[in-house]
Amino acid sequence: MSQDIFVVIEHLRGQVAEVSYAMLAGARQLSKADNGEVVAVLLGHNAQGLAHDLAADRVIYVDHPALAEFTSDAYQIVLAGLIQEHSPRAVLFGHSSIGMDLASSLSAKLGIPVVNSCRTFTEDGKFVSQICGGKIMVEGALPAPAALATMIPGGYKTEQGQSAQTPPLTPASAAGLDNLRVAVKQYIEPDTSDVDISKETMLVSIGRGIQNKDNIELANELAQALGCALSASRPVVDQGWLPTTRLVGKSGKHVKPKIYLALGISGAPEHVEGMGESETIVAVNTDPNAPIFNIAKYGTTIDMFDLLPVLIDKVKQAK
Amino acid sequence: MPIRETFWNIPHWAEIAQYIAALLTAILFIAGITRRVLRWRRGRPEKRSGHFWSRIGSLVTQVLGQKRTLDEKFPGIMHFSIFWGMLVLAAGTALATIDWDVTHLFFGFQILKGSVYVVFELMLDLLGLLVVLGLGMAIYRRYISRPARLQNFPVKKLAGDDTYVLVMLAFITLSGYLTEGLRLAVMRPDWAAWSPIGNAIASLFLSLGDPTNQTLHLVIWGLHIVTAFGVLISLPFTKLFHIFSVPLNIYFRSLEPAGALRAANMDGGMGVKEWTQFTWKQLLDFEACTRCGRCQDVCPAYASAQVLSPRNMMVKLDDHLWEKKPRALHGEVVLADELWACTTCRACVQVCPAFIDHVTTFVDLRRHLVDQGKMDQMLQDALSNLGRYGNSFGQSDRMRAKWTMGLQPPVKDARREEVEYLWFVGDYASYNATLTDVTRKTAEVFQKLGLNFGILYESERNSGNDVRRVGEEGLFEMLADKNSQVLSRCKFQTLITTDPHSYNTLKNEYPANGNGRYPVLHYSELLDQLIAAGKLKFSKKLGYKVTYHDPCYLGRYNGVYDAPRRVIEATGCELVEMPRHRERGFCCGAGGGRIWMEEKEVKERPSESRIREAVGLEGVQMFVVACPKDLTMFRDAVKTTGNEQRLEVKDLIDLVAEAL
Amino acid sequence: MKIAVPIKFVPDLVEELTIDPSGTALDTTWLRLIINELDDHAVEQAVLLKERGGGDVTVLAAEADGVDDFLFTAAAKGADRLIKLTGDFSTADNHALGRAFADVIKELQPDLILTGVQAHNDLDGSIGPLLAEYLGLPYVGYVAGITPGGDKVIARKEYAGGLVAEVEVKLPAVLGIQAAEQPPRYVAYSKIRQIMGTAKIEERPLGALESGGGVMIERMFQPEAAERATMLEGSPEDVADKLVGLFKELGTL
Numbered sequence A: 001m002s003q004d005i006f007v008v009i010e011h012l013r014g015q016v017a018e019v020s021y022a023m024l025a026g027a028r029q030l031s032k033a034d035n036g037e038v039v040a041v042l043l044g045h046n047a048q049g050l051a052h053d054l055a056a057d058r059v060i061y062v063d064h065p066a067l068a069e070f071t072s073d074a075y076q077i078v079l080a081g082l083i084q085e086h087s088p089r090a091v092l093f094g095h096s097s098i099g100m101d102l103a104s105s106l107s108a109k110l111g112i113p114v115v116n117s118c119r120t121f122t123e124d125g126k127f128v129s130q131i132c133g134g135k136i137m138v139e140g141a142l143p144a145p146a147a148l149a150t151m152i153p154g155g156y157k158t159e160q161g162q163s164a165q166t167p168p169l170t171p172a173s174a175a176g177l178d179n180l181r182v183a184v185k186q187y188i189e190p191d192t193s194d195v196d197i198s199k200e201t202m203l204v205s206i207g208r209g210i211q212n213k214d215n216i217e218l219a220n221e222l223a224q225a226l227g228c229a230l231s232a233s234r235p236v237v238d239q240g241w242l243p244t245t246r247l248v249g250k251s252g253k254h255v256k257p258k259i260y261l262a263l264g265i266s267g268a269p270e271h272v273e274g275m276g277e278s279e280t281i282v283a284v285n286t287d288p289n290a291p292i293f294n295i296a297k298y299g300t301t302i303d304m305f306d307l308l309p310v311l312i313d314k315v316k317q318a319k
Numbered sequence B: 001m002p003i004r005e006t007f008w009n010i011p012h013w014a015e016i017a018q019y020i021a022a023l024l025t026a027i028l029f030i031a032g033i034t035r036r037v038l039r040w041r042r043g044r045p046e047k048r049s050g051h052f053w054s055r056i057g058s059l060v061t062q063v064l065g066q067k068r069t070l071d072e073k074f075p076g077i078m079h080f081s082i083f084w085g086m087l088v089l090a091a092g093t094a095l096a097t098i099d100w101d102v103t104h105l106f107f108g109f110q111i112l113k114g115s116v117y118v119v120f121e122l123m124l125d126l127l128g129l130l131v132v133l134g135l136g137m138a139i140y141r142r143y144i145s146r147p148a149r150l151q152n153f154p155v156k157k158l159a160g161d162d163t164y165v166l167v168m169l170a171f172i173t174l175s176g177y178l179t180e181g182l183r184l185a186v187m188r189p190d191w192a193a194w195s196p197i198g199n200a201i202a203s204l205f206l207s208l209g210d211p212t213n214q215t216l217h218l219v220i221w222g223l224h225i226v227t228a229f230g231v232l233i234s235l236p237f238t239k240l241f242h243i244f245s246v247p248l249n250i251y252f253r254s255l256e257p258a259g260a261l262r263a264a265n266m267d268g269g270m271g272v273k274e275w276t277q278f279t280w281k282q283l284l285d286f287e288a289c290t291r292c293g294r295c296q297d298v299c300p301a302y303a304s305a306q307v308l309s310p311r312n313m314m315v316k317l318d319d320h321l322w323e324k325k326p327r328a329l330h331g332e333v334v335l336a337d338e339l340w341a342c343t344t345c346r347a348c349v350q351v352c353p354a355f356i357d358h359v360t361t362f363v364d365l366r367r368h369l370v371d372q373g374k375m376d377q378m379l380q381d382a383l384s385n386l387g388r389y390g391n392s393f394g395q396s397d398r399m400r401a402k403w404t405m406g407l408q409p410p411v412k413d414a415r416r417e418e419v420e421y422l423w424f425v426g427d428y429a430s431y432n433a434t435l436t437d438v439t440r441k442t443a444e445v446f447q448k449l450g451l452n453f454g455i456l457y458e459s460e461r462n463s464g465n466d467v468r469r470v471g472e473e474g475l476f477e478m479l480a481d482k483n484s485q486v487l488s489r490c491k492f493q494t495l496i497t498t499d500p501h502s503y504n505t506l507k508n509e510y511p512a513n514g515n516g517r518y519p520v521l522h523y524s525e526l527l528d529q530l531i532a533a534g535k536l537k538f539s540k541k542l543g544y545k546v547t548y549h550d551p552c553y554l555g556r557y558n559g560v561y562d563a564p565r566r567v568i569e570a571t572g573c574e575l576v577e578m579p580r581h582r583e584r585g586f587c588c589g590a591g592g593g594r595i596w597m598e599e600k601e602v603k604e605r606p607s608e609s610r611i612r613e614a615v616g617l618e619g620v621q622m623f624v625v626a627c628p629k630d631l632t633m634f635r636d637a638v639k640t641t642g643n644e645q646r647l648e649v650k651d652l653i654d655l656v657a658e659a660l
Numbered sequence C: 001m002k003i004a005v006p007i008k009f010v011p012d013l014v015e016e017l018t019i020d021p022s023g024t025a026l027d028t029t030w031l032r033l034i035i036n037e038l039d040d041h042a043v044e045q046a047v048l049l050k051e052r053g054g055g056d057v058t059v060l061a062a063e064a065d066g067v068d069d070f071l072f073t074a075a076a077k078g079a080d081r082l083i084k085l086t087g088d089f090s091t092a093d094n095h096a097l098g099r100a101f102a103d104v105i106k107e108l109q110p111d112l113i114l115t116g117v118q119a120h121n122d123l124d125g126s127i128g129p130l131l132a133e134y135l136g137l138p139y140v141g142y143v144a145g146i147t148p149g150g151d152k153v154i155a156r157k158e159y160a161g162g163l164v165a166e167v168e169v170k171l172p173a174v175l176g177i178q179a180a181e182q183p184p185r186y187v188a189y190s191k192i193r194q195i196m197g198t199a200k201i202e203e204r205p206l207g208a209l210e211s212g213g214g215v216m217i218e219r220m221f222q223p224e225a226a227e228r229a230t231m232l233e234g235s236p237e238d239v240a241d242k243l244v245g246l247f248k249e250l251g252t253l
């Protein structure tokens, strides 16, 4: 039994996912409570280079051709072995398409409790988890002696999990990866012909509150007056009112503009995941209890349809 | 002595031939009619009997009097002339036949002799002229002035049918005149002057001399007779059939309140999937349509985007009944987009001279779409919300009375204490953030007037009026059930509401749920009554020049036109009517569940058309409405048409509050 | 293909959530339960697969307010079998629920198990992967599209940034659905009422379920007001003015 905190590094197509750094930062916090080390667990094939900026005390690196692409099957086999071998105090996963394929299964397989959607950890090693679409927070002691946890971004900044020094790397071997039941056939790339919203300095972003396709024009007019791009939450994209390239959030782009103007967006965690690190968030939402106001710097509960025409005029005048 | 010489110049074989032809014609005619009747009988049953005398009454005013047809001048006079002209000519012919073949043949005397005969001749001669006038107008309209509503039929062959009818009628009339003229030219009776037109024609032929004229007479008589029989035979197969179907349709029209929709057919899935699931009366509706296009002219859905034309729907449905290779009713004959475009405003029903009820048919067809879950996402969300939360906004029922917060004294809870007026607030007035100010103002006015009123708080559900018209009958029943249960537990005398949609269903459809015990009043009616009783007195004369928009579900559906107008006038405002008002009021575009559906590309929204209509009135400053949905629709339209400076949209209660 | 869809009811976020006096749980007096949205998608996806390639769909749920209606709705959509686990679930967490589902699903022997990839109250793990482990099956989550092919399926798994991986999974397997290929369909009330007369909900009494996830909540709270936005008050004009000022100040205008 050790006091180390394992962080399962998420990476895809040669890039470390941002949530990995947030996890390293969270792990650092946790490790203080129990004086353990922060251990990055990197699985892949010819992927050791990815470890260079991880703010970890050391890296366990497992290289195997079957790990070249993420599959839940192979990762679970390898991770189960590592966890049983090292008995860490905690293992952190992203609350993401990768981590969520692993954490609960491993919990069941190994009999170790898992805590989902942790946002931060406290000084004394408690988890703070966000549930109910961001409306409720829960806090509790991290189950002992061992625990798994999935982490949502937003609690820690990416930089906190990055380091200029490459941590020492310990290779480990993998076995039992012959009869896998899951295999990646191919990737379908997102459309890149449209503007790249992650590169914009300002975004006018619309959510379900926009109500219908026609009203998009109104938001678009504002975006044009401001000289910035239009982005959206998932319902808007699901309806086909804007292309998927404009989607902000967990399954869309992660954006960090100077100003993120959220119109009729409730601020669900999956959305916040993609825009929470924007410099200044301004939210327009008629519901004063909408979670978006918890992360916005400025907010108003005025109906956007009352605000938009006036705002468009004023912006045009101001130019 | 003047006497009718029927079959003058007609050889005996021709006379015999005529009778044989008449017999054949009768057989074919009856076969044709039977074919139609059998088709109707394939529809589902529906009870349309009772009220014999009022039904006969409508036949008198609407068929003989042509009342609704005459609502429009040119086409009205046109049809009136043809109708009466032809009717009298046909009656004349019948009389002549009786005269010759019954009284003369069997009893040896004739009615048509002496002065009776000359007056008869004069009458027919002149009424023939009426037909000529009417037909002339019709030809001018159809082929020269060509109004849009007579163009572009979805069934191409119908243009030929229209021409056929005009040509045949014109030919019968003209050949009739010619026959008469030639007869007079040959016979030159003393009383020829009693047939001024015939006589004038006769003078044209005099120079041709006798044998020629006699032969001509025989030929033209022959053609006249053949055409006349032809017309009779073709009557059940052409547009002429409306001569039968329209009076029948008028006779069998619904005498139920317009606001009470017939319950959905549940046999073989909800609504109508195949035409045999329509009731016989609906099939008769389709067959009664004369394609006059009046409905299309007043239809807001047609005006805004041309997706739906009630005329085309009737034409297509009628055509569908006779298709050799039946196409699918849904998807091929009628499209979902057409069905969803209807606002159920009832403008079409109101103007249709054949008394066709389009709305019921459209709702029946929508019911099938709902049954199949075929609807746009917005509507789906709205219905899901209505099912789950009882309101289309998808908000908690506990937020329903949030608008009352801060009102002093607090609004009574009608579930807990007895009230005189139970106010059914409705979804829009309760939840729509931009309307709650007006709702609160209404409550304040009620409080100032000392009304003893209360609301149902979170127990109120959407009334279901528009849910039902969308075609979701089951959900309507559930909502109506829940509301009825609460209502039946409350003690009150009168149910009031500001929402015409709720008003309609509460008044006309909830009685089916055992809730007909109390009067239902629209707030305009309540205010009007209070004014009349001297309980509502104004301290100010506002002096604004205003216009008033008739909500469809208040006006056309329930005939409440005067109460709101009297209230407006009592506040000291000058009311200027828009061209389309009262029965002809133009829908805002939100009814029938349209407010929950995605808006498709439109040329001009109905609400915008309406605002432009109001802006066209000299000096009118305010656009007064008496429906919460109207307030949102027109406030928006004033903005989108750029008339914010020119026109202010006000609720009736705004005027009342200001003048108090 | 034989498909099983275990579903779960969760607190409806439309209602204002309050915390009970113990400070560790939601106040249940006002709580309204509603189908986990993603489970609804899983049902839709199962029905779509059945409609396309034939099959048999069983929907399983734990007893809760409104579950019967949901099950009947699923039947009206095309589900063939409805199973309701009955008992006391007040303290059941996802581990316990997953185990309970696993026991029933073992008997059903389905080729494919579809369930929502997550629910908003999954504190001790998500049903899909837990179930997969209890059944010894592979699991792939974040799936938004499935193409069956013999003893395998191709699942379209979504990653951040719009990247999609086509993943081949050997059957039987558990897939966590993040979106059905089309939004859940609407079912007319009359249809549901009709199906109530013919469809049957099979009940499986389970007795009381103990929690099994081992996560203890010490404190439950609503995000603090201190973190909240500065609210701009006034008329739309005032707010627009303030916003324009802000845009200028931050240099985006």
Ligand SMILES: Cc1cc2nc3c(=O)[nH]c(=O)nc-3n(C[C@H](O)[C@H](O)[C@H](O)COP(=O)(O)OP(=O)(O)OC[C@H]3O[C@@H](n4cnc5c(N)ncnc54)[C@H](O)[C@@H]3O)c2cc1C
Pocket: A206, A207, A208, A209, A210, A232, A233, A234, A235, A236, A247, A248, A249, A250, A251, A252, A253, A263, A264, A265, A266, A267, A268, A269, A270, A271, A274, A284, A285, A286, A287, A290, A302, A303, A304, A305, C038, C117, C118, C142, C178
């Ligand atoms: C695995 C997974 C991945 C997901 N990925 C993403 C993702 O990448 N991006 C994403 O956005 N979502 C994602 N979601 C969906 C997410 O959970 C939420 O459902 C979604 O973000 C909600 O979008 P919204 O805020 O626009 O809609 P809602 O939550 O419905 O909010 C609409 C808001 O508009 C407000 N409003 C309404 N009318 C007005 C008005 N007139 N004026 C002002 N305000 C108004 C309302 O008060 C409400 O707060 C994902 C979900 C899952 C399960």
Ligand code: SF4
Pocket: B295, B298, B299, B300, B301, B302, B308, B309, B310, B341, B342, B343, B344, B345, B346, B347, B348, B349, B358, B359, B587
């Ligand atoms: S009810 Fe109104 S919208 Fe519907 S077809 Fe008739 S006129 Fe058009």
Ligand code: SF4
Pocket: B288, B289, B290, B291, B292, B293, B294, B295, B296, B310, B311, B314, B348, B351, B352, B353, B354, B355, B356
């Ligand atoms: S439905 Fe009535 S109004 Fe419309 S075209 Fe036919 S007859 Fe004329």
